[in-house]
Amino acid sequence: MPNGTTQAQYLYSKNFTKTLKQNQTPGWEIYQTKSAMGLDMYLSKKTYVQNWSHMTPDKRHSVTVKCGGVDVPHIKPERVSYIEEQIHSWRKANQIHRWFVENVQGGMDNCEEYFVSRDNLRDLLHECRQVIAKPDYSSEILPTVEGCFFGSTDYDEFYFQDIEETAEMLEKVLEEEPENQCDFYYRSSW
Numbered sequence: 001m002p003n004g005t006t007q008a009q010y011l012y013s014k015n016f017t018k019t020l021k022q023n024q025t026p027g028w029e030i031y032q033t034k035s036a037m038g039l040d041m042y043l044s045k046k047t048y049v050q051n052w053s054h055m056t057p058d059k060r061h062s063v064t065v066k067c068g069g070v071d072v073p074h075i076k077p078e079r080v081s082y083i084e085e086q087i088h089s090w091r092k093a094n095q096i097h098r099w100f101v102e103n104v105q106g107g108m109d110n111c112e113e114y115f116v117s118r119d120n121l122r123d124l125l126h127e128c129r130q131v132i133a134k135p136d137y138s139s140e141i142l143p144t145v146e147g148c149f150f151g152s153t154d155y156d157e158f159y160f161q162d163i164e165e166t167a168e169m170l171e172k173v174l175e176e177e178p179e180n181q182c183d184f185y186y187r188s189s190w
Contacts (some may be wrong), residue, residue, distance in 0.1 A: 017125065038149040038190045039098055041090040043116070043169075047182040050081040087184070088169045092151025093162035095142045100186045101125055109147075113187040121170055128167035135160065149190050 049061035063077040092097055101109045103123065104116055116182065130141045135155075142163065145155040171185075 001010075026123055033051050037069060037190070039092045039094060039097060039147065039188060041092075041093060041100075041188045042186070043088045044087055044185050044187075045085045045087050045173075045177065045182045046143070046185065047083045047085075048081065049083055051078070086165075090162060092149075093166070094147060094150040094153065095138075095144045095159060097150070097160060097167055097188055098145040099127065099142060100188070101145075103185060111187065111189050116184040116186050118174065118184070119180070121174060124159075125167060125170040125174065128163050128170065131160075131163045132167060138163075145188070 019141045034087075049063060063080045063083070064077045065072045065077075071079070097109075100114070100116075101107060104120055105114050127142050132137050134141070138159065139157045144159065146153055
């Protein structure tokens with residue numbers, strides 16, 4: 001570590017940095033988020049909430065947006081047609097990104113937003129479960145992909161962590177989100 005350095009960053013893996021702070025016990029680590037540039041991925045849910053004059057009161061939605069406990073005046077609840085929620089985000093989980101490109105995006109890797117069916121989510125969950133059950137076949141089931149700032153292509157602890165987190169998230173989403181009440185979308189950027 002150079003003299004006068006209060007904080008030194010060392011490459012921990014191709015995805016993470018390890019920061020050792022001066023005057024701390026050697027080996028004490030702070031794990032920072034994966035490096036600044038790279039593949040960011042998002043799964044979102046959109047729920048249609050537009051009210052129509054023919055709707056009965058029990059079918060109408062009520063939307064309120066507040067900031068500091070006060071209604072936000074420039075958002076008109078009667079004009080809100082969708083509520084969008086971020087369900088999950090990944091950072092450099094290129095094996096998951098590759099799956100979406102090949103199975104949802106028709107091979108187009110262009111940072112656009114794509115509709116994801118519940119069947120797509122079930123299929124991805126099935127493949128994640130296969131990797132968890134048969135880790136020696138990971139490269140055949142959910143292979144990694146190289147790309148500019150896409151992160152590691154190793155089948156290491158971070159690869160399997162992304163797979164396990166994705167499986168847990170998908171199980172929860174498919175169990176909790178009602179059929180035919182919302183739509184799912186995937187997008188990525190780098």
